[in-house]
Amino acid sequence: MGELLAVCRVHVLHPDAGTVGVTAIDKRPVDGRVKVRPLGLYADVQADRANHGGRDQAVYAYAQEDADFWAAELGREVTPGLFGENLRTRGLDVNHAVIGERWRVGSALLEVTQPRVPCQTFGRRLGEQRWVRRFTQANRTGAYLRVIENGEVGAGDTVDVVHRPVHGVTVADWFAGRYGVARGEGPTTGAGPDGPAADEKGAPDPDTLETLAQRLLNAHAAGDIRLSIDMLRRTEQAAGRAVVD
Secondary structure, X not given: OEEEEEEEEEOOOEEOOOOOOEEOOOEEEOOOOEEEEOOEEXXXXXXXXXXXXXXXXXXXXXXXXXXXXXXXXXOOOOOOOOOOOOEEEEOXXXXXXXXXXXXXXXXXXXXXXXXXXXXXXXXXXHOOOOHHHXXXXXXXXXXXXXXXXXXXXXXXXXXXXXXXXXXXXXXXXXXXXXXXXXXXXXXXXXXXXXXXXXXXXXXXXOOOHHHHHHHHHHHHHOOOOOOOHHHHHHHHHHOOOOOOO
16 A cells, blocks of 8 residues: 655646647646546646647656655655656555556546656756666656546545556566666565565566567456557567567
8 A cells, every 4th residue: 555645737837849849747746635537637737748648648656765766866856746747656666566557546546557758858857967868777667547437636645556467567567678678676565466575576577578568468458458559559569460660
């Protein structure tokens, strides 16, 4: 079981050097309870809707444990919302969440869909040298979630893992295979039902990207999970079922 430390949504749009011209990455904590709907938090927005947001990336969660890691690395506080996250959690191993696992947060039911892939807008937001590469190599991506049941969330809510698919492929597993980085260490709390033992989380994953993809595709075909459009395309590519773009 984890805890929701903060709920964050866009504070103000900022000019950005990217193709859209503005960014909504400036998320900040809000007081009270916030409605969660299929496209995300009430009154939140995404500027670059071709690459962010939508039903499969409706909510973005990041762990305080990972924020603490970056605070030590960067020598500055990583406040809730600084990474553009909607939910700042504690006591939940977000990076080692299994793709398709479900969280009960407040009265909402959310489902883990995929890792966050850092972009240049994120790099400009942080202003740190080689930030996109550093964030990628650390494999502390956080997780995107879709909304299965509408509800309301607020700081102080518990985050309960209520379902974990048996295929076992985690956010960190997939990101490691896809981008050729280490699987990554993670907090030892919040394993959830039928989760791996804590001492296994930092171990190298012997699976290749192709075998990870096949496990996900098998689970998708069996109806055990529903891959996001992006994940389905990438898993099909990795399994040799589509031409890589």
